[in-house]
Amino acid sequence: MADPNLLTARHDSIFTITFNREAKMNAMTASFLADLKAALASVRFDDRVSVVVLKATGKAFTTGYDLDGSDWILSQNPIALKGKLNLDRDREDIKGLLEYWWTLWKFPKPLIAQVQGLCLSGGGELIAMCDLVVAADTARFGHPAGRDLGIPPTVFLWPLLIGLRKAREFLYTGRLFSAAEAERLGLVNQVVPLDQLDATVEALAADVARTPANNLAILKQATGRFYENMGLFASGDQAAELDAVFHQSETFVSFFAKVAEDGVQAALSERRKRFG
Template identity: 25%
Template sequence: MAGPYQTIRVDHEPALSWIVLDRPEAANALSPQLLDEFSDALDRLQSEGGPVIAIRGEGRGFCSGMDLGSYGASDTGPADPMADRNRLHDNVQRWLKMWDHPKPIITAVHGYCMAAAAQMCVFADITVVADDVRIGEPTIPIGGGFIAPAWVSLVGHKRAKEFAFVPGNSIDGPTAVTWGWANHCVPAADLIGAVRGLAVRIALTPSAVLRLKKLSINRAAEAGGFRQALSGIAEIDALLHLAPAVLEVRARMKEKGLKAVIQEFKVPPTTPLVAPKE
């Protein structure tokens, strides 16, 4: 495989090939370079590597979401709405490469899985989470209509709304399984071994059969509206980025700093739901 990549790593085993998000010093944030390398690896793994692909993160967590420093998140002026829409659309197309990939793809999620990373995992065929995982929305509400709509086919619209409406909302591993976002929750120390064992069992099925099984199930999901649900999310998110309320929050970020504004919106998750203390 061509390389070396600088922000990801590809490790081959007999039954599977790992794509490892490898920016632990930046919480594996999705920079433009990482996204490009990720797409290149998916393309190459169509004809190279093991019969199953698994994706994991190096370090303390899976991925913290988009690398905000690479996208001018601290700017207060409005972005070019079409450029913003095109960037968001391109990201959805990257995830659809996972959905349309000829090989089964498993995401192995530990630590934190935030924002766009929580969207990415929806497009995997199987998701296994560690019992230390926290799957979350962005803490600061400066976007919207982009992540949670991709969840609807898995968790239903009411749970997707509960997840999205509270800034920085999050769910844990057992909740992710109960909601249908993940297949299994395992002890953190067993995550890699559990995914490896699953891949070994999947690899017993011939690759040509796996490809058609995946295609058949995807078509059933798409008949239920999966792909259609994604058709407008880039436009809605780009529109919201220009809203006066969002620009005001971005101005506060510039004035007070990111950490201070995060504290303004930091609240407990709504799952499990508890009454506030008086």
């Protein structure tokens, strides 16, 4: 049997979900996302759990969505179709993915992301849905796929979290940025040495859990409403539409045509030659 996508454990009032696809850099597949949703649902109404921690095995928190096509996150597999997607169907798929992320946004218990390494592309959507983020000084963030493959429908909440200028810079250039820069910009709450990451998150989660769970739910809802009232959900819908249009671009089609012909690594190598 294959290793499970996730490992779960509860200690006192802290529920920990550990991403367990180390060999694949914890890249997210359809089954991975389903398992994460199920793990969260299992404690949604559990009064014994006050806080959920998301962490990962290996050197990467997650490199984003898995590109090998064997467990694709949407109904159309761009590898099989050599990148030529039906626009209307793709639009509906992306809106469905967006709704998935909003279920995490609305999850009533605080989510704390523990980021030890690479957190790229779809991983940025994941931490955007978390209440708090603690990163090791070895962590790096970014969306290299922004040059050629599309935008995430949440746009990582970057325009709200780090501002318009930096959001555009990171999307236009696809460059990765350090944990220190992420902390300076307000994308993460705290950066610590890697060997202190576990202890720091454990202490933070325990401190948050001292607040009664019902009060935490109210505090989370109250702060989230400021973003919702500014048009968060409507902006996500519009970004989903634009992502579907992006998927009609020459760069998207040529990338997945290359994957179909020569494999993911060959396509990534060609991308590096083109964009650096």
